[in-house]
Amino acid sequence: MIDTPHTTERPGPRRRRPRSGLRTALVLGASVALAAAGTLTALTGTASAASTLAAAAAEKGRYFGTAVAANRLGESAYVTTLNREFDSVTAENEMKWDALEPSRNSFTFTNADRIVNHAQSRGMKIRGHTLVWHSQLPSWVGNLSGNDLRSAMTNHINRVMGQYKGKIHSWDVVNEAFEDGSSGARRNSVFQQRLGNGYIEEAFRIARAADPNAKLCYNDYNTDNWSHAKTQAVYNMVKDFKARGVPIDCVGFQAHFNSGNPVPNNYHTTLQNFADLGVDVQITELDIAGSGSSQAEQYRGVVQACLAVSRCTGITVWGVTDKYSWRSSDTPLLFDGNYNKKPAYDAVLAALGGSSGGTTGGTTGGGTGGSGGASCTVTYEETDRWGDRFNGRVTVKAGSSAIGTWSVTVTVASPQRISATWNGTPSWDSSGTVMTMRPNGNGTLSAGSSTSFGFTVMANGNWTAPRLGACTAS
Ligand code: G3I
Numbered sequence: 001m002i003d004t005p006h007t008t009e010r011p012g013p014r015r016r017r018p019r020s021g022l023r024t025a026l027v028l029g030a031s032v033a034l035a036a037a038g039t040l041t042a043l044t045g046t047a048s049a050a051s052t053l054a055a056a057a058a059e060k061g062r063y064f065g066t067a068v069a070a071n072r073l074g075e076s077a078y079v080t081t082l083n084r085e086f087d088s089v090t091a092e093n094e095m096k097w098d099a100l101e102p103s104r105n106s107f108t109f110t111n112a113d114r115i116v117n118h119a120q121s122r123g124m125k126i127r128g129h130t131l132v133w134h135s136q137l138p139s140w141v142g143n144l145s146g147n148d149l150r151s152a153m154t155n156h157i158n159r160v161m162g163q164y165k166g167k168i169h170s171w172d173v174v175n176e177a178f179e180d181g182s183s184g185a186r187r188n189s190v191f192q193q194r195l196g197n198g199y200i201e202e203a204f205r206i207a208r209a210a211d212p213n214a215k216l217c218y219n220d221y222n223t224d225n226w227s228h229a230k231t232q233a234v235y236n237m238v239k240d241f242k243a244r245g246v247p248i249d250c251v252g253f254q255a256h257f258n259s260g261n262p263v264p265n266n267y268h269t270t271l272q273n274f275a276d277l278g279v280d281v282q283i284t285e286l287d288i289a290g291s292g293s294s295q296a297e298q299y300r301g302v303v304q305a306c307l308a309v310s311r312c313t314g315i316t317v318w319g320v321t322d323k324y325s326w327r328s329s330d331t332p333l334l335f336d337g338n339y340n341k342k343p344a345y346d347a348v349l350a351a352l353g354g355s356s357g358g359t360t361g362g363t364t365g366g367g368t369g370g371s372g373g374a375s376c377t378v379t380y381e382e383t384d385r386w387g388d389r390f391n392g393r394v395t396v397k398a399g400s401s402a403i404g405t406w407s408v409t410v411t412v413a414s415p416q417r418i419s420a421t422w423n424g425t426p427s428w429d430s431s432g433t434v435m436t437m438r439p440n441g442n443g444t445l446s447a448g449s450s451t452s453f454g455f456t457v458m459a460n461g462n463w464t465a466p467r468l469g470a471c472t473a474s
Contacts (some may be wrong), residue, residue, distance in 0.1 A: 008033070051353035051470030053334075053345075054087035056354030061306055062421065063125050063314035064352070067092040067285065070111040072324060073118055076381035076465075077339045081320050084468050087168075088125035089290065090284070090316055091115045092326075095129055095467035096136040101156055104140050111164055121413075121464045126165060128171035128317060130219065131157050132203045134189035135176070146194045153191070153199070154206050161210035161299065170250055170282065172199050173207045180222055184233035200237070201246040208247035217383050219252030219284055225264040235274060252284035254300060255406035256318070260288065260331060263298045269304040275311035285318040287325060287332035288344070296347035298333070303351035339379065356470065376406045376445070376471035378382055379455040389459055390420065392466055398445035405443035409469030410435045415460040424453030 039048055050056035057064035067086025072078045082089075093099055094111040102105050119126045132153060144152055161171065177192070177200055186192050191199045200218070207216050214471045218238065223231045232470060234251070251274050257263050264270070269372045271281045283306055288298045292383040306312035318326045323337035334345040341356070349356060357419040377397050394408050411434045419424075437453055444450060457466065 004344050015452055017156045022271035023421075025028070027058060049353065051349075051354060052352070053131070053349060054154070054353065055086045056349055056352035057315070058087065058353055059354075060352055062086040062306065062312070062352075063315060065125065065127060065137065066320050067316065067318045068115050068320070068325060070094050070114045072469055075380050076230060078320055078324075079118075079465060080380040081335060081379075083122055083150055083465065084470075086124065086320075088127060088314060088316060090127040090129045091116060092319070093136070093161070094132065094163050097131075097141065098136045098138045098157060100160055102138050104152065104161075105155065107163070112164075116164060118169065122467070125314075126164070126167055128154040128161075128168040128214070129284075130175040130409065131160060131207065132173060132177075132191060132199070133175035134187060135257050142190050143196070144176045149190070149194045150199075150202070152372075153195075153203065157203060157206045158210050161207060161214065165211045166213060168211070168214050170215040170252075171207060171211070172252055172282075172284070173203050173216045175219045176221065177218070178220060178223075178233050180230060182229045184229040201241060203241065203243070204247050206376075208434035215249040217245055217250040217252045217282065218248060218285075219254065221254035221285070223251075223255050224253055224257075224261075224267055225268055226266040231270060235277070236277060238274065238277050242279070248279060250280040250313075252282050252430045254285035254318075255283050255287075256332075257288040258296060258332075261290070263301050263305075264324075267301065268308050271305055271309045271312055272358060275309050280311045280313045281306075281309060282313055283315040286315060287318045287330075288326070289327070289330035289332045290368060291331055292343055292370050296343040299344045300347040300351045303348050333380050341377070345434065358412045368391075374403045374473040376403055376408075376473040378468050378471040379466055380466065382465065383454070389456050390463070391454060393452050393454045394468065395450050396445070396471055397450040398447055400447055402444070402446045403473040404446070405439060406471055407436055407438045407470045411467045411469065412438060412457055413462050413464045413466075415459065416462050416464075417467075418455050419458045419461060420456040422454050423451075426455075 001417055020256045021142065024312065035116060050059050053064040066082065066086045068089045069092045090114055094115055100109065100112060134329055141149065141152060147419060177187050177189070179187050183406065186197060195202065202217055220234055223234050225231060238248060238251060274281050283302060286302060288295055290298070303315065306315055317333060319333050319341055321335045321337060322328055322331045322333050325333055334342055334348060336342055344357060376399060379395050381393055382390050383393050394410065413435050416433060418435055423440065425440055428434065
């Protein structure tokens, strides 16, 4: 049932509802468009495969997350990509000790709250990162003596977990507590020096009491290769914790890979051996330096390893786009600096059982481009805002082959309603919140060229950005 009219011209901010005759014409138009959709679906052939990372991972019972920076949430292409592809977020820096408690017992949650609020408004999970870590510690912590440090750590965990109680699915309680190299020793951090070996389990016990429903993880890097001393040291700690009833639920594998530290052949063994201790495993900060097919193949291997371990519950990549990566020059992520999907993206999506949503094109006619698939990508930006509504623009861009037509879904968050559209032919689902947009008339786009359509969203008190589905082309 569509409870709001849809005009096909650009509205002003105070446009009145169109007359009923126009509404009837539009409903008829929508019916025609839906009939055409049947033809398109028949040609598509990949319509049933999930077309985003989150959707594909969800079909495998996993989440697919990304690290997020609060100061990027105003950039429309960043947010569009985040909202479309991911269903879990980790604050890249905003939940670290220096960000939350820069001076003793004075907490600043503003930036972390922005990320939490964004995630919650989109139904995304949230990983908490991180409570006890030697790095990004404010200097006052390093000046404390043993018992004072213990009470500061206790207070920090309680206040931070209390702030987000019930909102975080997994917390990195302790991060990077072991040395690199062959020693297998605990890192000689201020916590280790002043509180001794017991500080890690102390932190887990405090965390369990602070939010009994959050999963509590130990998180580290260079723990991917089963034969490495650091991996063995962490394994032995987790084994000991499980044997003695120290509350630990998960182990995070950061998974920062490069040519000197590639994805190991025994990665699956490592994940499975940890899982066999009775903890979940999560890939928490995945990025892989490189490009092209070699990068793609390594990403594929990581996803396959996770899927092969039933207790590997999700994957988080350490950023949305190469341009904002902590090691940007290594181009380690799934989207390039212009938010284009990289071969690594396609490899991950395929490994998850999904498909990019482009068609293989012309299958009924013998096709001229048997190997070049028709495809398109979409981006969203808000162009205007008034007191009760906003206008959005979606740009549809053809991939590396020319396309004959395209369609894309735009989903608004109830009680929002789309009250007007322009430069496209909309059709609607029964809830009135999912609009499928197709071209007006000829939808031809040459390779790499783009077009755009627009719409007005009545906010009805909800100002979240619409969610774009994958672009489908033929
Ligand atoms: O925001 C300030 C800015 O105001 C200032 O001008 C600038 C000058 O240095 O610094 C900016 O802060 C930087 C911050 O990233 C935000 O960009 C910090 O210097 C910089 O140290 C910080 O780096 C972060 C790093 O952790 C700190 O150790 C990276 O963004 C973040 O990706 C990285 O993440 C870690 C995980 O938490 C743990 N595992 C390893 C991973 C990669 O190092």
